[in-house]
Amino acid sequence: MSFTLIIFYILSAAILGCGLLAVTSAKIFRAAVYLLFSLIGIAGLFFLLENDFIAAVQIVVYVGGIVVLIIFSIFLTHRSGEQMPMPSKKRERIGFIAALAGFALAHGLIYNETFIPTHQPKIEQSVANIGSQMLDTNHFGFVLPFEVVSMLLLAAMIGAIVIAMKVKPKE
């Protein structure tokens, strides 16, 4: 029962508990705050997996960007104090069965598989290695998805501005 295992169980309980509360809460602002705690727990899990870069990116982009955006949109479109309409009992039951089916599928796949770790020398997951491989054109470089994703970001930015723009009525 090493300390890493205890920390992993605490973090997993926090992530799963906050995630469950986020999707079943009645007030929408509380759901956003539970999502915030769940994402911070996931960043903690990344720190436990010795991957500091992805943990930092997760905190900056998800917690500091997306959850803040969600909270802004809640303030712009809701009276956040009142209760949300809860789904009907039939929907809740079907959702629970679907979640259970997904869990059974994942469990069946992982439980019956023998995982063999590779014996090649470990590569250090530092920012220098990530950067130099991402911009590499030869050795399994990822420069093409990088450029495509930057075009996607441009399109998303322009699209979001165009959709949410207020059209002034012509005088």
Add this chain to the structure above:
Amino acid sequence: MITMLMSVELILNSVNINFIAFNKYLFADKLDGIFFTIFIIVIAAAEAAVAIAIIINLYRSHNSIDVDETNEMKY
């Protein structure tokens, strides 16, 4: 509608955890899991921005963001 967006973010985060864990324990000589995770984070951020713009636009025309009340195609 906003809770749907929050649920999608949870799903994408679960896939991120999967990629990083497999990269660390099974394929310690490659960095592919990290790259996929970075791309998933980027795409999730772009999708969240466009979804919020759609929600704001929907609120202007319908004055509510309940998914059951948006059932007509009229502009």
